[in-house]
Amino acid sequence: MKIKGYEVNLKESHAVAFDFDGVIHKYSKGWQDGSIYDEVNVDVLDIINTLMMNNIPCIIMSTRDPQQIKDWWNEQGFDIKTKVLDFNTVFYNDCDYLGITNRKIAAQLYIDDRAYRYTGQNTDEFLYDLTAESLKIYQPTIIKVGDRVQVLNGSGSCYKTGEIATCIAINVDKNGELKYLFENDKRQWQVLDWKDYKTLNNDTPLLTSLLNCKFTVVKDIDGLTKGKIYEVKNGKFKDDDGDIFPMSEELLNEEDLKKYF
Numbered sequence: 001m002k003i004k005g006y007e008v009n010l011k012e013s014h015a016v017a018f019d020f021d022g023v024i025h026k027y028s029k030g031w032q033d034g035s036i037y038d039e040v041n042v043d044v045l046d047i048i049n050t051l052m053m054n055n056i057p058c059i060i061m062s063t064r065d066p067q068q069i070k071d072w073w074n075e076q077g078f079d080i081k082t083k084v085l086d087f088n089t090v091f092y093n094d095c096d097y098l099g100i101t102n103r104k105i106a107a108q109l110y111i112d113d114r115a116y117r118y119t120g121q122n123t124d125e126f127l128y129d130l131t132a133e134s135l136k137i138y139q140p141t142i143i144k145v146g147d148r149v150q151v152l153n154g155s156g157s158c159y160k161t162g163e164i165a166t167c168i169a170i171n172v173d174k175n176g177e178l179k180y181l182f183e184n185d186k187r188q189w190q191v192l193d194w195k196d197y198k199t200l201n202n203d204t205p206l207l208t209s210l211l212n213c214k215f216t217v218v219k220d221i222d223g224l225t226k227g228k229i230y231e232v233k234n235g236k237f238k239d240d241d242g243d244i245f246p247m248s249e250e251l252l253n254e255e256d257l258k259k260y261f
Helices: 042-053 066-076 123-129 254-258
Strands: 016-018 058-061 082-084 098-101 109-111 148-151 164-172 178-184 189-192 197-199 213-216 229-233 236-239
Touching: 016 042, 042 058, 066 082, 066 098, 164 189
Parallel strands: 016 058, 016 109, 058 098, 082 098
Antiparallel strands: 148 164, 148 197, 164 178, 178 189, 213 229, 229 236
């Protein structure tokens, strides 16, 4: 359906559920004494109003007493009318009133500031997703055709760890996820997961030789530090601090560089 010029993946007469604390109620200090003390999120009010005007019923779904939320709502004088839903309500399709419940009922979309979207993750993928952002060394990055990447994990592919590849195509799979197809200097094609590569500085000219590249060292060796990004220019090492390493001799060919991958 189309709303305000956007083609959105929502269905009319199917509910959208909103959490209360942290979504509608800003909840900046946490639970405190259980009172509703903070201001309303006006952007969320506008979202709710827009959806209801387009025949999409909306619900507040909270662990709070629904009557407490309704009383607070009425005190604010909002234009959107509310009603507390019967305890046995399973489906809600009334666009004249914003429903309020402390049960989980059927909805096409749940909006919550603490939600985690499960799409088939295994344990490792789940734990990785919950890793603090500052500890995630490699983040998914939007790339375009022609961008160069460094392969971080070559296992299960025809590429070696440390190899340089170029994005040659971008497709969308049946789940709506972007899939990137790469080609290496040997003209081998491979689809890589975002966790298996690191984007390079794509403002620089494309370089076809490993003697002019960026890569991540996989172990401490010859003065180079594991996990650090290094650049090789004309056979000379240079790290991200600008220091030149470490050789009295230049790297003459790709074989000289392979021990660092």
